[in-house]
Amino acid sequence: MTRSEQLFERAKKVMPGGVNSPVRAFNAVGGCPRFITRAKGARIWDADGNEYVDYIGSWGPMILGHGDERVLEAVERAMREGLSFGAATEREVEMAELICEITPNVEMVRMVNSGTEAVMSALRVARGYTGRDKIVKFAGCYHGHSDSMLIAAGSGVLTNGQPGSAGVTAGAAQDTLMAEYNDLNSVRELFERNPKEIAAVIVEPVAANMGVVPPVPGFLEGLRALCDQFGALLIFDEVITGFRLALGGAQEFFGVRADLVTYGKIIGGGMPVGAYAGSREIMSCVSPLGPVYQAGTLSGNPVAMAAGLAQLRALKEDPGVYTRIAALAAKMADGMRAAGGCTVNQIGSLLCAFFKKGPVNNYEDAKQSDTGRYATYFRHMLANGQYIAPAQFEAMFLSDAHTAADVDRTLEVFRAFQA
């Protein structure tokens, strides 16, 4: 048995599925998950000493690459001062000031500990601010595991949500309405059926949890117009796109204003951090200033703030990173398309190969992808030192630590698979 196999056997005895997050179990692709021991730059190593080029980057946080010295030094300095106080600290103020400075339309920020917590809290603020109950989400978009976001599309997408997980009650599901990504009519119809009941529309400005599916031109602008017309808030879930598509995230990249924005991943530099943010008027609803309660023992944790601040400051000081990582992703996408046999969606430093004829513009399209072939693709890439998402409905993440030579090697391995 390999070391990873031994560790997985132990893990399955004491952790559900042997993991702390389901996608890590490799259930969608088969085989034993690799237990990772260390990482540096664009490389990770598993418990058997195998080296991989890492295109997951902890699912997005490692935009500078693993073990960036600026982040490590900030963490080492902060941890010597104290791991956690449960009290106000200057670093939280610096983080909030920096986010307000670099993010469009944001005047106030609340730090939390994960993307899920950021979304859950933003939804509560939207309901508290508007006095309305219903939320519109899109089939195929993932916003973390809070009950009202674990919703399956009903018989038709345009029905009230159904529980998408055991343990989610019909009561929790009833206030979530499902629309079709890139289909403004599906949203308009929900507003017309529920004219004064929709508190917010929440959207991944680039869908990256059904594979990568960019918004078609006019989609985000249309959501903005519908929310304005019907008095609902527009929530951009930027847990993936935030500080990744551009320094100002999707709001900057697409030039569309959201009322609330949620963050995670990059904002923590690899440490557990999430945040939600918006105008002073809306965020003034949040306790202790306003009536919407939300709290957290480790929110704004000083060591996590130090990691996130170091990463965001590095991105602010060198915005050329966005051009560099988008160029690498485009090189990868072009090479994959040239190999044939797949549809590749790419935007900024995000990309994904679907094993079906294109286009892939929504969840219905994405679901037609040959997930069996994806699993074979995954195992081929892994066997050749390329660590990509162990599931079709995820993304590849490029970082500033990846090089053109890395991409050339990955394409060589991909062409061998497609041959």
Ligand code: KE4
């Ligand atoms: P977390 O609670 O996992 O920090 O964030 C939830 C979340 C919210 N919104 C978006 C757009 C997200 O992509 C996520 C989490 N992303 C997944 C990757 N598809 C995390 C990986 C995992 O679940 O292990």
